[in-house]
Amino acid sequence: MNAANNHSGVTLQVRGLRKSFDGQEVLKGIDFDVRAGEIFVIMGPSGSGKSVLLKHLIGLESPDAGEIRINGEPVQSEEIPAKYRTAMVFQSGALLNSLTVGENVGLYLSEHRLKSPDEIEKTVSERLTDVGLADAANKMPGELSGGMKKRVAIARALVVEPQLILYDEPTSELDPISSVVVGNEILKLQERTRVTSLVVSHDRDLAFGIGNRIAVIAEGRILKIGTPEEIKNFNDPLVQKFLNAEFKHHKK
């Protein structure tokens, strides 16, 4: 079967990834593997290099050293976009504010002329229904709440029928209920399509709630990769400091 018609997830390998900005090293040799069809969470504090790492994975940044492979093929290869479908859900949603929700969700199909306008409308309606926003097609992004924007961004990513989907801080700026809704969407999607999901987040609850495996990143390095239980029990001061951070001064 042609890889482009295969809806199941792909593997991702990252080896020795390094990146500096203005002499400051942000990624200091990142190594990890993501298995096909799993939810892999990269968790770490703000400024640890998570978002920069994600930009490398989607090809928005080029590494100073190291390599990234999808199913064993270098991600920089010109064949990759045609061979494997990847999608990204941005931290802000990154919906195009000049387009309606429906136009945003159908943008990939309409710009690449993959379907007729009627078929695009049907697909958009189905994807919006998948994320519980069946009635939002004609709204503008400015009319949506933060959680709704994230769900529309997920619907837009689903239209690509991705084999690898990257989430950048999917629950940031969301209230606890919206966070759970978005987390459940990620789980439902993975169960339904077996897509490989890579989630970057500093949300501990989300990471332990949806991750098959978790990598803890700090100061540009991966400290530990393991199942949620292994991460909880990993006895490293930096990891434990991040996992058990709490207010020192309790309210009287």
Place this chain on the structure above:
Amino acid sequence: MFENIGEMVLLFWRTLLALPLAWRQRQKIFDQFFEIGNASLLMVCILSFFIGGVLSLQIGPFMADKGLSGYLGGIVGYAHARELAPIMMAILIAGRVGSAMAAEIGSMRVYQEIDALRTMNINPIHYLVLPRIVAIAVALPMLVVFSILVGWFGGAVVAAVNAHIGVSYQGFFADLRNVVQIKDVANGVFKSFCFAIIVGIVSCHQGLVTIGGPRGIGRSVTKAVVNSIVLIVIFDYVLTRILLK
């Protein structure tokens, strides 16, 4: 400004290469064209009327004193068609349309909308730059033709109603017809086409390189307008030298 010229030339080249895709983007081109016309037509009308009027007002009394008022229509018509209409309209469009282009694209860049396009394998040059460049390259020359006609009319009105000048409409336009040839209008229209490309490329480029949030967007808008005007004036001299030969 000058460190970005290489990037702007590259952006222009990539936009030229994307021209065969213009038909696919026709709806966006039409939307941009409508936006430019809608934003500018009234301003063009007012500005052009008074530019023509002030030309007559400045030159008319002096020529009347020298007994040369019969040549006023030709002078006003020639200066407005070849120089004032193209450069003033280009500056107006840089302020009204170029600033909007830089702000819109800059905002899309800051809020990761352009990154989102790239992840969907949609080329931002095809999607954002091409429609804007084509639309402004068509709209500005049309606005300049309109400006030339309104400017001539403004000059004629002032020449007729100002007692010190006292040139009739018929006299003004008769001299204008004798002096101004179709190639003079074509000259102005060609200049405006070049200025449109400058405003479009400079503004889109500034939008695409925006960094740093709302303050960065503001900085890009200012740079887009100032750089456009500087380049328009420099190219005006160069084009005038070439076209005078």
